[in-house]
Amino acid sequence: MSxxxxxxxxxxxxxxxxTMVDVGAKTASERSATAAAVVVVSARTEALLRExxxxxGDALVAAQVAGILxxxxxxxxxxxxxxLPLSSVDIAFSWRGPGRxxxxxxxxxxxxxxxxxxxxxxxxxxxxxxxxxxxxxxxGVTIERIRLLEKxxxxxxxxxxxxx
Amino acid sequence: MSxxxxxxxxxxxxxxxxTMVDVGAKTASERSATAAAVVVVSARTEALLRExxxxxGDALVAAQVAGILxxxxxxxxxxxxxxLPLSSVDIAFSWRGPGRxxxxxxxxxxxxxxxxxxxxxxxxxxxxxxxxxxxxxxxGVTIERIRLLEKxxxxxxxxxxxxx
Amino acid sequence: MSxxxxxxxxxxxxxxxxTMVDVGAKTASERSATAAAVVVVSARTEALLRExxxxxGDALVAAQVAGILxxxxxxxxxxxxxxLPLSSVDIAFSWRGPGRxxxxxxxxxxxxxxxxxxxxxxxxxxxxxxxxxxxxxxxGVTIERIRLLEKxxxxxxxxxxxxx
Amino acid sequence: MSxxxxxxxxxxxxxxxxTMVDVGAKTASERSATAAAVVVVSARTEALLRExxxxxGDALVAAQVAGILxxxxxxxxxxxxxxLPLSSVDIAFSWRGPGRxxxxxxxxxxxxxxxxxxxxxxxxxxxxxxxxxxxxxxxGVTIERIRLLEKxxxxxxxxxxxxx
Amino acid sequence: MSxxxxxxxxxxxxxxxxTMVDVGAKTASERSATAAAVVVVSARTEALLRExxxxxGDALVAAQVAGILxxxxxxxxxxxxxxLPLSSVDIAFSWRGPGRxxxxxxxxxxxxxxxxxxxxxxxxxxxxxxxxxxxxxxxGVTIERIRLLEKxxxxxxxxxxxxx
Amino acid sequence: MSxxxxxxxxxxxxxxxxTMVDVGAKTASERSATAAAVVVVSARTEALLRExxxxxGDALVAAQVAGILxxxxxxxxxxxxxxLPLSSVDIAFSWRGPGRxxxxxxxxxxxxxxxxxxxxxxxxxxxxxxxxxxxxxxxGVTIERIRLLEKxxxxxxxxxxxxx
Numbered sequence: 011m012s013x014x015x016x017x018x019x020x021x022x023x024x025x026x027x028x029t030m031v032d033v034g035a036k037t038a039s040e041r042s043a044t045a046a047a048v049v050v051v052s053a054r055t056e057a058l059l060r061e062x063x064x065x066x067g068d069a070l071v072a073a074q075v076a077g078i079l080x081x082x083x084x085x086x087x088x089x090x091x092x093x094l095p096l097s098s099v100d101i102a103f104s105w106r107g108p109g110r111x112x113x114x115x116x117x118x119x120x121x122x123x124x125x126x127x128x129x130x131x132x133x134x135x136x137x138x139x140x141x142x143x144x145x146x147x148x149x150g151v152t153i154e155r156i157r158l159l160e161k162x163x164x165x166x167x168x169x170x171x172x173x174x
Numbered sequence: 175m176s177x178x179x180x181x182x183x184x185x186x187x188x189x190x191x192x193t194m195v196d197v198g199a200k201t202a203s204e205r206s207a208t209a210a211a212v213v214v215v216s217a218r219t220e221a222l223l224r225e226x227x228x229x230x231g232d233a234l235v236a237a238q239v240a241g242i243l244x245x246x247x248x249x250x251x252x253x254x255x256x257x258l259p260l261s262s263v264d265i266a267f268s269w270r271g272p273g274r275x276x277x278x279x280x281x282x283x284x285x286x287x288x289x290x291x292x293x294x295x296x297x298x299x300x301x302x303x304x305x306x307x308x309x310x311x312x313x314g315v316t317i318e319r320i321r322l323l324e325k326x327x328x329x330x331x332x333x334x335x336x337x338x
Numbered sequence: 339m340s341x342x343x344x345x346x347x348x349x350x351x352x353x354x355x356x357t358m359v360d361v362g363a364k365t366a367s368e369r370s371a372t373a374a375a376v377v378v379v380s381a382r383t384e385a386l387l388r389e390x391x392x393x394x395g396d397a398l399v400a401a402q403v404a405g406i407l408x409x410x411x412x413x414x415x416x417x418x419x420x421x422l423p424l425s426s427v428d429i430a431f432s433w434r435g436p437g438r439x440x441x442x443x444x445x446x447x448x449x450x451x452x453x454x455x456x457x458x459x460x461x462x463x464x465x466x467x468x469x470x471x472x473x474x475x476x477x478g479v480t481i482e483r484i485r486l487l488e489k490x491x492x493x494x495x496x497x498x499x500x501x502x
Numbered sequence: 503m504s505x506x507x508x509x510x511x512x513x514x515x516x517x518x519x520x521t522m523v524d525v526g527a528k529t530a531s532e533r534s535a536t537a538a539a540v541v542v543v544s545a546r547t548e549a550l551l552r553e554x555x556x557x558x559g560d561a562l563v564a565a566q567v568a569g570i571l572x573x574x575x576x577x578x579x580x581x582x583x584x585x586l587p588l589s590s591v592d593i594a595f596s597w598r599g600p601g602r603x604x605x606x607x608x609x610x611x612x613x614x615x616x617x618x619x620x621x622x623x624x625x626x627x628x629x630x631x632x633x634x635x636x637x638x639x640x641x642g643v644t645i646e647r648i649r650l651l652e653k654x655x656x657x658x659x660x661x662x663x664x665x666x
Numbered sequence: 667m668s669x670x671x672x673x674x675x676x677x678x679x680x681x682x683x684x685t686m687v688d689v690g691a692k693t694a695s696e697r698s699a700t701a702a703a704v705v706v707v708s709a710r711t712e713a714l715l716r717e718x719x720x721x722x723g724d725a726l727v728a729a730q731v732a733g734i735l736x737x738x739x740x741x742x743x744x745x746x747x748x749x750l751p752l753s754s755v756d757i758a759f760s761w762r763g764p765g766r767x768x769x770x771x772x773x774x775x776x777x778x779x780x781x782x783x784x785x786x787x788x789x790x791x792x793x794x795x796x797x798x799x800x801x802x803x804x805x806g807v808t809i810e811r812i813r814l815l816e817k818x819x820x821x822x823x824x825x826x827x828x829x830x
Numbered sequence: 831m832s833x834x835x836x837x838x839x840x841x842x843x844x845x846x847x848x849t850m851v852d853v854g855a856k857t858a859s860e861r862s863a864t865a866a867a868v869v870v871v872s873a874r875t876e877a878l879l880r881e882x883x884x885x886x887g888d889a890l891v892a893a894q895v896a897g898i899l900x901x902x903x904x905x906x907x908x909x910x911x912x913x914l915p916l917s918s919v920d921i922a923f924s925w926r927g928p929g930r931x932x933x934x935x936x937x938x939x940x941x942x943x944x945x946x947x948x949x950x951x952x953x954x955x956x957x958x959x960x961x962x963x964x965x966x967x968x969x970g971v972t973i974e975r976i977r978l979l980e981k982x983x984x985x986x987x988x989x990x991x992x993x994x
Contacts, residue, residue, distance in 0.1 A: 027922075028559035028894050031638075034860060034917030034938050040198060067520035068399065072581050074192050075253045075403040080579055082249050082257055085902050087572055087627050088634050089564050089895045093902055093915050095257050097198035097286070102191075118198050122917070127634050134626045135579050137648075142580050142619050146523075149650070149661060156629075156645035169641060192395035195474075204854060231356035232727065236417050238848050239731040239909045244415055246905050246913055251408055251463050252470050253400050259913050261854035261942070266847075282854050291470050298462045299415050301484075306416050306455050310359075313497060317484035320465075322477070333477060355758075356730050362696060362753035362774050368526060402520050403581045410577050410585055413738050417731045421738055421751050423585050425526035425614070430519075446526050450753070532690060560891065566684050567745045567895040574741050574749055587749050589690035589778070594683075610690050684887035687966075723848035728909050736907055743900055743955050744962050745892050783962050790954045791907050793976075798908050798947050802851075805989060809976035812957075814969070825969060 030090045036122035041163030044116045045129035047137040047156040051109050055148045059111065059140075069143035070103050073113065077101045077136030081117055084131040094121045096128060101136055113137050114159070126158050194254045200286035205327030208280045209293035211301040211320040215273050219312045223275065223304075233307035234267050237277065241265045241300030245281055248295045258285045260292060265300055277301050278323070290322050358418045364450040369491030372444045373457035375465040375484040379437050383476045387439065387468075397471035398431050401441065405429045405464030409445055412459040422449045424456060429464055441465050442487070454486050522582045528614035533655030536608045537621035539629040539648040543601050547640045551603065551632075561635035562595050565605065569593045569628030573609055576623040586613045588620060593628055605629050606651070618650050686746045692778040697819030700772045701785035703793040703812040707765050711804045715767065715796075725799035726759050729769065733757045733792030737773055740787040750777045752784060757792055769793050770815070782814050850910045856942040861983030864936045865949035867957040867976040871929050875968045879931065879960075889963035890923050893933065897921045897956030901937055904951040914941045916948060921956055933957050934979070946978050 051059070062068045078099045085093040097118040106112045115132035117125040137153045144151060161169040215223070226232045242263045249257040261282040270276045279296035281289040301317045308315060325333040379387070390396045406427045413421040425446040434440045443460035445453040465481045472479060489497040543551070554560045570591045577585040589610040598604045607624035609617040629645045636643060653661040707715065718724045734755045741749040753774040762768045771788035773781040793809045800807060817825040871879070882888045898919045905913040917938040926932045935952035937945040957973045964971060981989040 028564055028891070028898065029557065030898060030916075030918045030920065031558070032918035032938060034940055065521065066523070066582055071192070071396065071399045072403055072520055075400055076579065076581050078192065078194060078253055079250065079407070083579075086899065087568065087575075088631050089568050089898055090558055090631075090634060092917070093913075095259070095285075095915070096194075097256070098194045098196035100194070118196060120198055121915075126637060127630065130630055130633065134630060134645075138619065138622055138626060139580050139582075141622065142582060145618060149653075150664060151649070153626075153648035154646060156648070157643070158641070161641075172642060192400055193393065195394070229357065230359070230418055235724065235727040235848070236356055236731055239728055240415065240417050242848065242850060242909055243735070243906065247415075251404065251411075252467050253404050254394055254467075254470055257913075259915070259941075260850075261912070262850045262852035264850065282852060284854055290473060291466065294466055294469065298466060298481075302455065302458055302462060303416050303418075305458065306418055309454060313486070313489075314500060315485070317462075318482060320481035320484070321479070325477075336478060356727070356734065358734060358752075358754045358756065360754035360774060362776055399520070406520065406522060406581055407578065414735065417734055420753070421749075423587070423613075423751070424522075425584070426522045426524035428522070446524060448526055449751075563684070563888065563891040564895055567892055570684065570686060570745055571742065571899070585749075587751070587777075588686075589748070590686045590688035592686070610688060612690055684892055685885065687886070721849065722851070722910055728848055732907065732909050739907075743896065743903075744959050745896050746886055746959075746962060782965060783958065786958055786961065790958060790973075794947065794950055794954060795908050795910075797950065798910055801946060805978070805981075806992060807977070809954075810974060812973035812976070813971070817969075828970060 028090060033092055033122040038120055038122050039163055040120050041124050042116060042118040043124060043126045043129040043158060044114065044160045045126070045133045045158050046112055046114045047133040048106065048154040049111045049113065049137050049140050050152045050154055051111065051144060052148050053109060055144050056109050058147060059144070064143055065146060066143045069140045072143060073136040073139040074101045076139040077115055077132040080135035081115065081128045081132035084128045087131060088127050091127050092123050094119045094125060094128065099132055101132060111140070124161060124164055126161055130156060130158065192254060197256055197286040202284055202286050203327055204284050205288050206280060206282045207288060207290045207293040207322060208278065208324045209297045209320070209322050210276055210278045211297040212270065212318040213275045213277065213301050213304050214316050214318055215275065215308060216312050217273060219308050220273050222311060223308070228307055229310060230307045233304045236307060237300040237303040238265045240303040241279055241296040244299035245279065245292045245296040248292045251295060252291050255291050256287050258283045258289060258292065263296055265296060275304070288325060288328055290325055294320060294322065356418060361420055361450040366448055366450050367491055368448050369452050370444060370446045371452060371454045371457040371486060372442065372488045373461045373484070373486050374440055374442045375461040376434065376482040377439045377441065377465050377468050378480045378482055379439065379472060380476050381437060383472050384437050386475060387472070392471055393474060394471045397468045400471060401464040401467040402429045404467040405443055405460040408463035409443065409456045409460040412456045415459060416455050419455050420451050422447045422451070422453060422456065427460055429460060439468070452489060452492055454489055458484060458486065520582060525584055525614040530612055530614050531655055532612050533616050534608060534610040535616060535618045535621040535650060536606065536652045537618070537625045537648070537650050538604055538606045539625040540598065540646040541603045541605065541629050541632050542644045542646055543603065543636060544640050545601060547636050548601050550639060551636070556635055557638060558635045561632045564635060565628040565631040566593045568631040569607055569624040572627035573607065573620045573624035576620045579623060580619050583619050584615050586611045586617060586620065591624055593624060603632065616653060616656055618653055622648060622650065684746060689748055689778040694776055694778050695819055696776050697780050698772060698774040699780060699782045699785040699814060700770065700816045701789045701812070701814050702768055702770045703789040704762065704810040705767045705769065705793050705796050706808045706810055707767065707800060708804050709765060711800050712765050714803060715800070720799055721802060722799045725796045728799060729792040729795040730757045732795040733771055733788040736791035737771065737784045737788035740784045743787060744783050747783050748779050750775045750781060750784065755788055757788060767796070780817060780820055782817055786812060786814065848910060853912055853942040858940055858942050859983055860940050861944050862936060862938040863944060863946045863949040863978060864934065864980045865953045865976070865978050866932055866934045867953040868926065868974040869931045869933065869957050869960050870972045870974055871931065871964060872968050873929060875964050876929050878967060879964070884963055885966060886963045889960045892963060893956040893959040894921045896959040897935055897952040900955035901935065901948045901952035904948045907951060908947050911947050912943050914939045914945060914948065919952055921952060931960065944981060944984055946981055950976060950978065
């Protein structure tokens with residue numbers, strides 16, 4: 011196979027050339043990641059969510075299904091993510107103060123690379139699903155603080171977010 | 175990572191909370207599953223299918239391709255299914271009595287969990303494809319008896335349907 | 339544009355050549371379709387479903403979400419289906435006798451072609467989702483009688499299944 | 503078509519039954535929506551982003567492509583969203599203070615329902631793509647304040663976020 | 667809605683900023699496009715294709731299904747393509763000289779923008795499917811001359827390729 | 831499980847019955863494949879591409895993202911391909927003579943089967959993306975010579991295209 015002349019090549023390649031990290035030399039190991047997002051709603055919307063009385067139905071269950079399905083499709087959405095066989099995805103909800111609904115997701119795998127993006131995609135799509143189901147009763151909902159809480163496995167071991 | 179207070183948590187989580195079984199501790203092993211469905215058609219439709227004379231084309235080949243493709247996407251369709259690398263998917267057809275076309279699919283994998291849902295998804299989408307291709311010549315077609323015929327591998331070994 | 343020589347052409351084309359019906363000349367109009375499937379389970383599984391006590395969570399809600407999402411992707415699954423903008427998809431469940439859980443879906447659109455396949459895909463994937471969620475407690479579940487119940491709109495008007 | 507007995511039916515249906523709003527009676531009209539998200543990074547990551555010197559390549563262009571593609575697939579991700587033909591999707595970036603990169607997306611359509619979810623999905627996936635491309639150089643990045651800025655068209659006319 | 671300061675904005679936006687053409691002001695009209703690709707194979711492979719004797723099965727039918735399905739998903743694959751409701755997709759094959767199998771696809775729509783990319787995607791994926799099915803019997807197959815043959819409808823009317 | 835009578839069976843199965851090769855008995859090993867395609871454009875389009883001055887934005891970066899994403903979805907597009915966890919996908923561009931832009935992709939995996947189709951799908955969709963982004967300034971662009979350049983790993987070891 012003739013290689014392209016690197017001199018010619020370099021300035022033809024896009025400057026910000028995208029590189030999908032080669033994980034072929036890494037060892038597959040158990041890994042997990044937990045991410046969170048907060049959906050900020052009004053007191054009235056909080057009540058409707060708690061009582062499962064939204065006109066479009068139970069937002070939390072729909073969000074759970076949507077988040078799990080999205081986690082499995084992360085590599086289709088985020089260009090440089092590697093496809094991973096997820097061992098499990100867990101999505102849970104908790105009220106963290108008035109009008110502050112936290113979505114939390116944990117993804118697990120045995121693979122050569124981590125599952126942060128899977129956990130983050132799960133909470134993002136779950137939060138968007140809640141947004142979609144409450145937008146008929148409240149405009150101006152925001153999704154706050156999508157972030158990684160914890161990451162386990164791989165070369166770097168355990169990492170936890172500095173502030174809870 | 176601060177855990178949500180379980181007391182608060184419990185009644186915030188959807189009652190019917192969905193749980194994707196964690197297969198991370200299971201050993202990957204060879205597994206297979208065979209499923210079947212029966213498409214029930216009129217004598218005239220049977221003749222058109224046998225003679226490959228349907229106006230929309232050869233339904234069986236289209237159904238075979240559709241079933242194989244769907245098997246590979248099972249985890250996108252069935253929320254709590256794990257993504258699996260399929261070693262093979264096989265789809266075949268046989269007439270099981272007048273107007274009774276059986277679709278049979280076998281899926282194989284080396285994985286931590288079984289492939290029943292992949293085989294069942296394959297026969298379901300293959301049967302729907304046949305439905306789609308004959309619906310211009312016959313309304314009222316039904317798809318009967320989608321079921322698992324056999325399952326091999328994993329902790330539970332071989333399982334066969336009680337009645338053939 | 340030079341046409342291929344039809345004489346040469348004919349025997350090169352697959353015999354059962356697939357033809358996606360051209361709907362370009364049809365008028366867009368309101369259309370709906372209702373389909374059903376029956377999931378046949380044991381008395382014990384029926385109780386677990388009714389009490390929402392399955393280990394994997396509430397199967398009916400998961401099935402509802404899965405069925406709605408699948409309806410929107412029908413054209414990706416069934417090769418000769420046209421992509422359609424669905425106005426709505428509705429999925430409901432009812433017990434139709436001991437151990438007989440009926441899944442019923444209605445799809446609606448304003449389009450040049452009908453939505454039978456969307457309603458049928460919705461009930462099929464919803465039924466498979468229930469299968470997936472009960473298979474840990476019961477092997478040998480079957481899905482029976484996937485069929486169209488009613489179709490409205492388009493040139494052929496209203497069609498109802500001969501027997502309920 | 504025989505209707506299920508509503509008395510029997512009611513307690514068989516999931517409590518929080520999901521309802522995809524039927525938009526069939528609405529008139530198609532021009533609609534747009536603009537959403538934003540803020541990715542909060544360290545000074546060093548900001549410099550790498552500005553100089554396009556990240557090891558994985560130019561995060562902003564990758565994020566733009568990922569956001570546009572995700573907007574087109576919103577209805578596959580958010581269960582009760584209607585599929586919409588998008589007239590355009592626009593994604594832009596601006597620094598809104600030290601370490602605060604704003605992602606802004608505008609989606610447009612001519613349809614029977616709005617495009618808020620498409621704009622919100624675009625900024626969410628674009629922000630996740632940036633996260634993915636900087637996570638090798640900075641852990642602890644957060645995505646803040648995903649929200650709708652403006653919505654035009656449909657029955658409710660123009661809506662703007664109360665605070666910019 | 668506060669606009670980002672354009673001066674600040676310009677050098678934050680990716681240089682080669684992607685723009686999805688806004689088709690909202692265009693009128694929907696009937697459009698079609700025909701594309702072609704040539705798969706170049708050895709005499710032995712040609713014989714196996716003609717006799718449908720390939721070990722993996724009938725490549726032409728599989729290619730037809732794959733091409734039709736891919737055409738419907740063009741907007742998921744090509745970033746700046748608009749989602750379009752295809753009225754029909756037609757795929758045919760003809761031998762255009764020894765070892766030269768032409769794949770030809772025609773896509774039709776009633777929409778605000780053309781369907782060139784849909785026809786080109788159809789022939790590309792159909793050709794790749796043939797490649798996949800013959801690669802076990804012949805390495806070194808090439809796909810030649812993927813191009814548009816004709817385009818009809820829209821402001822620019824009929825366009826035909828300069829040389830057939 | 832009762833087997834269908836093979837005599838009856840044989841003439842009910844489609845003649846060109848599709849067979850997805852069973853890779854379950856193969857050993858997973860490191861594999862790679864490099865493919866190329868050439869996009870042939872006018873001198874004016876070449877200048878616009880080199881100067882990143884196309885009205886729709888930087889075609890090469892968009893093509894890179896589209897190609898990487900498509901490689902990960904090869905098994906959804908090419909019916910008999912096996913789903914594979916890609917270790918990396920690399921896409922690069924070089925001018926190979928006046929108006930001849932070469933797209934080159936290398937895919938890597940540790941799997942039981944090769945990644946030719948992934949590399950070929952990557953260059954095909956990357957080339958189509960370039961086509962889409964230049965078609966507003968030049969009609970009549972062609973994509974030439976999609977082919978495999980090199981393949982490593984698996985039972986057959988290294989294979990290189992006969993002519994560079």
